[in-house]
Amino acid sequence: MAKDVEGPDGFQTRDYEDPPPTPFFDAEELTKWSLYRAVIAEFVATLLFLYVTVLTVIGYKIQSDTKAGGVDCGGVGILGIAWAFGGMIFILVYCTAGISGGHINPAVTFGLFLARKVSLIRAVLYMVAQCLGAICGVGFVKAFQSSHYVNYGGGANFLADGYNTGTGLAAEIIGTFVLVYTVFSATDPKRNARDSHVPVLAPLPIGFAVFMVHLATIPITGTGINPARSFGAAVIFNKSKPWDDHWIFWVGPFIGATIAAFYHQFVLRASGSKSLGSFRSAANV
Amino acid sequence: MEGKEEDVRVGANKFPERQPIGTSAQSDKDYKEPPPAPLFEPGELASWSFWRAGIAEFIATFLFLYITVLTVMGVKRSPNMCASVGIQGIAWAFGGMIFALVYCTAGISGGHINPAVTFGLFLARKLSLTRAVYYIVMQCLGAICGAGVVKGFQPKQYQALGGGANTIAHGYTKGSGLGAEIIGTFVLVYTVFSATDAKRNARDSHVPILAPLPIGFAVFLVHLATIPITGTGINPARSLGAAIIFNKDNAWDDHWVFWVGPFIGAALAALYHVIVIRAIPFKSRS
Numbered sequence: 199m200a201k202d203v204e205g206p207d208g209f210q211t212r213d214y215e216d217p218p219p220t221p222f223f224d225a226e227e228l229t230k231w232s233l234y235r236a237v238i239a240e241f242v243a244t245l246l247f248l249y250v251t252v253l254t255v256i257g258y259k260i261q262s263d264t265k266a267g268g269v270d271c272g273g274v275g276i277l278g279i280a281w282a283f284g285g286m287i288f289i290l291v292y293c294t295a296g297i298s299g300g301h302i303n304p305a306v307t308f309g310l311f312l313a314r315k316v317s318l319i320r321a322v323l324y325m326v327a328q329c330l331g332a333i334c335g336v337g338f339v340k341a342f343q344s345s346h347y348v349n350y351g352g353g354a355n356f357l358a359d360g361y362n363t364g365t366g367l368a369a370e371i372i373g374t375f376v377l378v379y380t381v382f383s384a385t386d387p388k389r390n391a392r393d394s395h396v397p398v399l400a401p402l403p404i405g406f407a408v409f410m411v412h413l414a415t416i417p418i419t420g421t422g423i424n425p426a427r428s429f430g431a432a433v434i435f436n437k438s439k440p441w442d443d444h445w446i447f448w449v450g451p452f453i454g455a456t457i458a459a460f461y462h463q464f465v466l467r468a469s470g471s472k473s474l475g476s477f478r479s480a481a482n483v
Numbered sequence: 484m485e486g487k488e489e490d491v492r493v494g495a496n497k498f499p500e501r502q503p504i505g506t507s508a509q510s511d512k513d514y515k516e517p518p519p520a521p522l523f524e525p526g527e528l529a530s531w532s533f534w535r536a537g538i539a540e541f542i543a544t545f546l547f548l549y550i551t552v553l554t555v556m557g558v559k560r561s562p563n564m565c566a567s568v569g570i571q572g573i574a575w576a577f578g579g580m581i582f583a584l585v586y587c588t589a590g591i592s593g594g595h596i597n598p599a600v601t602f603g604l605f606l607a608r609k610l611s612l613t614r615a616v617y618y619i620v621m622q623c624l625g626a627i628c629g630a631g632v633v634k635g636f637q638p639k640q641y642q643a644l645g646g647g648a649n650t651i652a653h654g655y656t657k658g659s660g661l662g663a664e665i666i667g668t669f670v671l672v673y674t675v676f677s678a679t680d681a682k683r684n685a686r687d688s689h690v691p692i693l694a695p696l697p698i699g700f701a702v703f704l705v706h707l708a709t710i711p712i713t714g715t716g717i718n719p720a721r722s723l724g725a726a727i728i729f730n731k732d733n734a735w736d737d738h739w740v741f742w743v744g745p746f747i748g749a750a751l752a753a754l755y756h757v758i759v760i761r762a763i764p765f766k767s768r769s
């Protein structure tokens with residue numbers, strides 16, 4: 199039997215329900231603890247994300263530096279770094295999905311804001327918390343190993359030699375598109391209904407999307423696709439090279455998130471044309 | 484039916500019978516927060532499920548140490564890193580083994596396999612003091628036996644290659660090691676709390692089978708990050724087992740870091756989850 203069936207009264211009955219668009223300003227949510235708890239959760243999640251991932255990057259560079267006591271094939275490898283990023287997103291999204299929606303990334307927050315799934319207030323608060331959490335996370339890494347941190351590049355994102363600005367920007371745009379598009383698919387109410395409402399499975403493809411984008415673009419930019427991640431490392435490392443290229447890691451992800459939001463909302467879900475259709479039928483009545 | 488009631492009563496069964504269809508609508512919440520476990524519960528000592536749970540923790544920790552320390556020995560013995568599974572392979576051994584073992588023992592003992600996890604859950608009133616102490620003792624004994632078997636395979640090489648013991652690496656201070664252990668254990672115990680949360684289980688349509696995966700991943704990820712610093716403890720039983728069997732000064736000098744750090748991290752995770760995320764004390768008051 200088709201999922202969308204004609205009811206006896208002529209109205210369509212669906213086994214899923216799209217939530218209504220979130221208002222831009224929702225003053226009522228400011229009075230609820232759940233908003234502040236969500237912001238705290240985003241801060242802690244981003245802190246842990248940056249701490250584990252940047253620590254993995256620095257640890258790898260220490261152990262594979264053959265001039266300073268490291269060995270060939272030492273450390274966890276570039277593959278291990280990609281696993282650190284993707285795996286950490288998986289468990290943190292898993293832990294905070296029910297609290298804040300598990301964004302941990304300003305680009306994801308921006309994409310969901312464009313799709314009217316979070317209010318402007320919430321979006322701004324999340325982004326601020328994510329950036330602060332990122333700074334604190336990298337700060338911990340530097341505190342634990344200050345000299346190593348500075349000597350091995352601070353885990354900061356910048357364009358690798360041999361790549362031009364346009365290439366880096368394109369890599370960030372497409373990489374973030376993959377991530378945000380996966381987030382939209384994983385949280386789509388229509389798909390949740392058909393997957394028998396097991397939302398615990400949503401974090402896994404999101405984590406894998408991050409993992410695979412890192413596999414592809416670590417050689418180009420060290421892989422940002424998360425403005426908070428790039429910002430945190432740039433602030434703590436504080437050298438000119440990361441700052442020179444830093445704009446790429448905000449413009450790219452935000453463009454990628456915009457394209458993903460547009461693609462999912464207007465092409466795949468066709469919510470725009472359905473809205474127009476409902477207006478038309480209302481006029482007829 | 485008697486057995487099931489007994490299991491439910493002592494808390495060994497983490498997933499009580501779901502409410503019959505139609506009655507869940509009567510309560511405004513689709514989940515039920517289990518009541519705080521009593522500090523002492525003499526009745527559970529008379530129950531086989533209590534002793535069985537401790538035995539399960541012993542066997543799980545034994546297997547955990549056997550697989551992981553043997554993997555470490557294999558990497559250390561190799562002529563070069565390229566010829567072995569490498570540091571990432573070691574991290575996979577730890578994380579993957581926790582995933583498999585938590586999956587196997589979740590329904591028996593809750594699948595702790597780690598004194599820090601037991602301590603964190605105890606602070607959150609999920610199990611009694613008696614059970615917590617029993618679990619921790621069994622975990623430590625299992626760890627000692629696991630490392631002992633690895634030493635039994637190749638005693639001389641085991642001693643020559645460091646015995647898989649946790650020490651703070653050259654170039655790091657004790658403070659750095661302690662900090663790494665605290666935050667690493669926070670990540671693990673916080674993931675455990677999230678995976679076993681009553682509210683989330685209800686909304687995930689009661690599919691507890693999926694809980695071990697993020698817990699295993701958390702262990703794997705923390706190992707990726709902190710193996711260069713401390714060899715990654717975040718599990719006092721693991722550190723104790725290797726230290727006892729290896730039994731050299733350098734292993735014991737830093738050993739306190741691997742108990743103080745994990746227990747502080749577990750306490751912070753318990754506080755964060757219970758106070759901030761679930762706000763349980765404030766709900767109880769109202």
